[in-house]
Amino acid sequence: MIKINNIHAKIGDNSILKGVDLALEAGKVHVIMGPNGAGKSTLTKAIVGHYDVEVTDGQIMYKGKDILQLPPEERALEGIFLSFQNPVEVPGVNNAYFLRMALNAKEKYHEQKETNAAEFLKLMRKNAEQLGMNTEMIGRGLNDGFSGGEKKRNEILQMEILQPDVIILDEIDSGLDIDALKAVSEGINRMKDGKRTFLIITHYRRILDYIHPDYIHVLQDGKIVKTGGPELVEVLESQGYQTVQKDT
Ligand code: ADP
Ligand code: MG
Numbered sequence: 139m140i141k142i143n144n145i146h147a148k149i150g151d152n153s154i155l156k157g158v159d160l161a162l163e164a165g166k167v168h169v170i171m172g173p174n175g176a177g178k179s180t181l182t183k184a185i186v187g188h189y190d191v192e193v194t195d196g197q198i199m200y201k202g203k204d205i206l207q208l209p210p211e212e213r214a215l216e217g218i219f220l221s222f223q224n225p226v227e228v229p230g231v232n233n234a235y236f237l238r239m240a241l242n243a244k245e246k247y248h249e250q251k252e253t254n255a256a257e258f259l260k261l262m263r264k265n266a267e268q269l270g271m272n273t274e275m276i277g278r279g280l281n282d283g284f285s286g287g288e289k290k291r292n293e294i295l296q297m298e299i300l301q302p303d304v305i306i307l308d309e310i311d312s313g314l315d316i317d318a319l320k321a322v323s324e325g326i327n328r329m330k331d332g333k334r335t336f337l338i339i340t341h342y343r344r345i346l347d348y349i350h351p352d353y354i355h356v357l358q359d360g361k362i363v364k365t366g367g368p369e370l371v372e373v374l375e376s377q378g379y380q381t382v383q384k385d386t
Pocket of ligand 1: 149150152154172173174175176177178179180181190
């Protein structure tokens with residue numbers, strides 16, 4: 139689904155990604171783990187085209203195209219979704235309105251009928267309830283004054299409404315209480331359809347017990363140093379990142 143070849147990237151003058159190779163398969167759940175500052179968030183930003191990150195070498199192939207040539211909005215319209223580690227608050231931009239505009243933009247791009255306001259409200263209510271969100275949050279400013287857990291649920295709400303093909307979640311589980319973790323995990327599981335690809339960044343095993351990943355990759359010092367199955371999580375937990383046997 140996505141093929142990342144030898145990506146080098148920097149933020150300002152700092153070289154962060156130093157040759158990342160990663161193939162994300164259709165229908166699979168890929169997980170990236172790795173120490174703080176390894177470059178995990180930088181990799182997600184390189185994929186979506188975030189302005190912080192300058193890709194200096196390599197390719198990211200998606201649907202037969204090198205998407206590094208595309209502006210971020212087009213990558214999103216083509217079906218790539220990223221939930222940021224720290225979702226930004228945008229007071230004054232209504233949460234529901236923002237999400238409907240995003241959905242309508244995607245529908246227009248794909249020459250589909252646009253969801254109207256009434257249909258959208260119904261859809262949003264249904265999804266928000268499933269996620270255990272207070273429906274009052276729908277009408278507030280985007281993430282405005284939301285708690286950490288509310289922001290993460292709101293990200294999952296966006297994901298469920300936009301129905302992306304590639305779902306990248308950067309520490310969606312950090313700081314969640316037990317109920318929120320369950321609601322978020324169930325949202326992720328609802329999106330599994332055998333075709334969508336997931337790239338999930340986490341430090342914790344708890345979410346992995348819910349979502350059953352196919353592959354675990356370890357990112358360390360700007361490179362993928364190890365790939366394995368779910369059993370790798372236990373090895374990492376017992377040995378830590380420094381002593382784990384590297385592939386390369
Ligand atoms: P991870 O997500 O693996 O913890 P990041 O990709 O966020 O790591 O960060 C990798 C490195 O890039 C860190 O050393 C971090 O301090 C640095 N970095 C990230 N964002 C910025 C920024 N906007 N300006 C300067 N340095 C940054
Ligand atoms: Mg990060």
